[in-house]
Amino acid sequence: MLDKYAEKKIARLRDSLSQKEKFSIDDVSRDLGWKRSTALSVLSNLSRAGRVVRLARGIYTFDERSRSFRVPRLSDELTAAIERLRKEGVSFVLTGLDILLPFVQNQPGRILHLIYTGVGAGTWAQSLLRDSQFTPVLDPTRQEVEKILDIIPHGSELIILREKSSRLASSNSLATLERAFVDLYVEATREMIPFSVQEVAYIYLNMSAAVPLNMAQMVRYAHDRSIKDEIRQIVNFRKQGLPLESDKSVTNFLKVLEAIG
Numbered sequence: 144m145l146d147k148y149a150e151k152k153i154a155r156l157r158d159s160l161s162q163k164e165k166f167s168i169d170d171v172s173r174d175l176g177w178k179r180s181t182a183l184s185v186l187s188n189l190s191r192a193g194r195v196v197r198l199a200r201g202i203y204t205f206d207e208r209s210r211s212f213r214v215p216r217l218s219d220e221l222t223a224a225i226e227r228l229r230k231e232g233v234s235f236v237l238t239g240l241d242i243l244l245p246f247v248q249n250q251p252g253r254i255l256h257l258i259y260t261g262v263g264a265g266t267w268a269q270s271l272l273r274d275s276q277f278t279p280v281l282d283p284t285r286q287e288v289e290k291i292l293d294i295i296p297h298g299s300e301l302i303i304l305r306e307k308s309s310r311l312a313s314s315n316s317l318a319t320l321e322r323a324f325v326d327l328y329v330e331a332t333r334e335m336i337p338f339s340v341q342e343v344a345y346i347y348l349n350m351s352a353a354v355p356l357n358m359a360q361m362v363r364y365a366h367d368r369s370i371k372d373e374i375r376q377i378v379n380f381r382k383q384g385l386p387l388e389s390d391k392s393v394t395n396f397l398k399v400l401e402a403i404g
Contacts, residue, residue, distance in 0.1 A: 152185055153194055157205065164357060165204045167315040201315050215244045220276040221256060224302070227275070229316060233268050234261035236313045239330065240338075242323035246353065248345035253292065255336050256300060257326065259307040268304055277302045285334045292337075303336065312364045320350060321361035328377075329368060347377065 159174045160166045171182040190197045196204050217225075221241070228235050239257030240247070256277065260268045265281045272279040278295050279302040280287070291301060312322035324347060331338040350356065358378050365374035 153189055156185075156189075156195075160205070164360075165202055165314045165319070167203075168201045169315070202317065215241065217241065220300075224272055224275045224277060225258075225316060227271055228258075228268055231267075231271055233264050233271065234310065235259065235264070235268060235316055236307075236310060236318050236322075237316060238313075238318035238323045238326040240323075240327065242318050242320060243327060243346050243350065246346045246349035248342060248349065251338075253300060255288070255338065256302045257305070257330065257336075258302055259305050259309075259326070261310075262306045262308045265304050265306040272302060276300070279304055282306065285337055289337050309364075309367050311367055312360055319357070319360065320354065321357055322364050324350070325361060325365050325368060325370070325374060328374075329370065 155175055156171065160170065163170065168179060168182045168186060171177060171186065172179045175182070177185070186195060186197075186203055189195045190203065217237075225235070225237055236259045237257070238259055240251070240254050241256055244254070258268065269279045269281050277300050278291065280291060281304045283291070283303060288301065288303065295301070312319045318326065327338070327346070328343055330336045331340050331343045362371055362374055362378065365371045
């Protein structure tokens with residue numbers, strides 16, 4: 144049970160951050176004028192008390208429904224890689240499969256790590272990651288990705304870097320579920336990476352059945368990527384009410400994607 148002092152702090156948090164679906168330690172520090180160490184301590188205590196929900200490292204929410212989802216724990220190697228980008232001040236968003244992994248139907252043998260940097264920062268990010276445990280590649284085609292995967296050792300992993308200026312639908316350099324799906328959808332349907340469109344369908348159906356999605360945010364970000372009409376059709380498909388785990392749903396979803404194409 145929290146004391147009166149802690150209750151006042153959570154009241155201040157709600158007043159300042161209630162409009163945000165998710166917020167970071169830096170959001171709290173900036174909005175409330177606290178030291179970062181103070182913000183971290185307060186959020187840690189509130190998380191243990193069950194008053195806020197910790198979604199991922201440094202990311203929290205007031206939404207109790209979000210307890211059903213956590214950003215998957217990133218590997219130590221990937222965490223070190225993105226921390227290096229943060230430390231050097233690179234503007235970037237980790238998106239795609241690293242965020243959506245809990246909803247994948249068939250686990251891939253290799254995860255294609257997808258990082259979108261700010262425009263002009265791709266080469267810089269690539270140079271920073273060259274001596275990491277990953278092979279960083281800037282804006283490769285699908286064919287180039289396939290060739291690289293054939294060349295590098297099986298245990299090695301690939302980081303695909305693309306320059307995209309938008310930081311919409313992200314927090315603390317991590318994409319929201321909604322953004323991660325849109326980015327993966329584009330990568331797969333435009334054949335930018337070797338990833339099954341059928342798996343994209345499974346991911347969408349699995350995650351929309353498991354967690355409450357912010358469809359408005361998804362459409363807003365889709366507009367930023369110039370595919371708003373496509374994502375609207377996918378959102379409308381969800382309203383049909385078919386059992387999401389059924390093969391019929393996946394088949395019908397794929398028909399929607401074929402019609403869009």
